[in-house]
Amino acid sequence: MIGAYTIGKKAVTFGYKRYGIPGAVASGGAALAGYLVVRRALKRSTNADTTGVESAIDAGEVKSAVEQKGLGAVTEPETLERAIDQEEVGSALDMDAVQSSAESEADAMADESGGDEPSDGN
Template sequence: MVGPLTVGKKATKFGYRKFGKVGAIAFGAIAVGGYFAVKRKIKAMVGGDQTTADENEDTEESESQAEQSQ
């Protein structure tokens, strides 16, 4: 399994070889940030983030019930 430490370490080595200390810091930070962004996006696509769809359905139901009661 590939984790953020592994990704950051490999990117840091690559950045250091290409651009020195500044490249190591930049590549490492960007790689770890990208890892978490991709992980979050995949989790949302799989269905881990269903709150927005549920909230929309709840508001539509409450609006229709309010119209019917009037």
């Protein structure tokens, strides 16, 4: 499992190599935003502490989903199931509740940034 700093750094490097400075900003920001959405949703849906939540998230899986489908990918049940190690959470986990929380976190993040609703990749 890799952390938020590493995911942001890798996404920025990928975006820069591919699209220059605008690509670095866009891909790094989207990957980090996706990670934060999943982390907040998981924390809100469980009684786990921050360390337990962070260690349960596969940031690489979140990064690749965001790169392929956009920020909206983190609200998909398949992405959440691949990105979250339920054994690491340390408490009962209702994936429907996590998905619902992820959707509300993504919507809130889109509202804060002044953007449209998160892309579903279509």
